[in-house]
Amino acid sequence: GAVVSQHPSRVICKSGTSVKIECRSLDFQATTMFWYRQFPKQSLMLMATSNEGSKATYEQGVEKDKFLINHASLTLSTLTVTSAHPEDSSFYICSATVDRPNYGYTFGSGTRLTVV
Amino acid sequence: AQSVTQLDSQVPVFEEAPVELRCNYSSSVSVYLFWYVQYPNQGLQLLLKYLSGSTLVESINGFEAEFNKSQTSFHLRKPSVHISDTAEYFCAVSRGGATNKLIFGTGTLLAVQP
Numbered sequence: 001g002a003v004v005s006q007h008p009s010r011v012i013c014k015s016g017t018s019v020k021i022e023c024r025s026l027d028f029q030a031t032t033m034f035w036y037r038q039f040p041k042q043s044l045m046l047m048a049t050s051n052e053g054s055k056a057t058y059e060q061g062v063e064k065d066k067f068l069i070n071h072a073s074l075t076l077s078t079l080t081v082t083s084a085h086p087e088d089s090s091f092y093i094c095s096a097t098v099d100r101p102n103y104g105y106t107f108g109s110g111t112r113l114t115v116v
Numbered sequence: 117a118q119s120v121t122q123l124d125s126q127v128p129v130f131e132e133a134p135v136e137l138r139c140n141y142s143s144s145v146s147v148y149l150f151w152y153v154q155y156p157n158q159g160l161q162l163l164l165k166y167l168s169g170s171t172l173v174e175s176i177n178g179f180e181a182e183f184n185k186s187q188t189s190f191h192l193r194k195p196s197v198h199i200s201d202t203a204e205y206f207c208a209v210s211r212g213g214a215t216n217k218l219i220f221g222t223g224t225l226l227a228v229q230p
Contacts, residue, residue: 006159031215032215034217034218042222042223043206043220043221043222043223044160044206044220046217046218046219049215049217051215091157093159093160095160095218097213097215097216102167103148103167103212104150104162104165105150105162105210105218106162107152107159107160107161108159109158109159110157110158110159112157
């Protein structure tokens with residue numbers, strides 16, 4: 001149980017275009033999801049906390065207008081990278097908390113974004 | 117605010133040798149502690165976690181970690197490593213609850229050599 005599906009796994013886009021990444025909880029309801037960004041050989045940096053039905057809470061230094069987060073249902077959160085540039089190339093990972101039966105966090109498999 | 121320190125960025129070790137990956141945390145409140153493993157170009161897999169109860173927690177593949185409140189540590193150990201254990205290991209801390217975020221350490225690359 002507690003599976004999070006993330007799509008796409010890889011995407012290449014042209015500079016200036018927008019890319020949407022989806023994160024779905026398959027067998028549980030996720031009121032809260034988290035979006036992380038990971039640069040090569042580095043740790044995961046929390047970008048934002050996504051709450052179902054309300055605005056996301058962004059970490060300091062993360063541009064809200066560039067990284068649009070929507071959490072329209074209890075099973076789906078999306079991250080849209082708008083007007084992407086090469087410096088946005090990174091590995092993006094989503095996560096959701098699970099309360100029952102045991103508390104924890106489950107992660108998607110990640111999305112490798114390359115902006116050319 | 118919580119923070120996590122992983123002092124070793126890389127730990128080289130020979131196959132079948134024991135290993136310890138260090139993790140220290142800082143928090144003014146009670147926390148939950150986690151170890152995750154990440155293989156190249158993949159997401160994170162939970163290795164083990166401490167929520168409450170016994171301070172020694174074990175994973176199904178031979179890893180264990182001990183929560184030490186006085187030393188604010190949660191070091192990961194394995195008595196005998198395999199080549200397949202080569203991966204990046206992340207220690208993480210959370211305050212618990214559905215809306216509280218998970219904060220990661222900088223990671224330790226465990227490099228097992230034959």
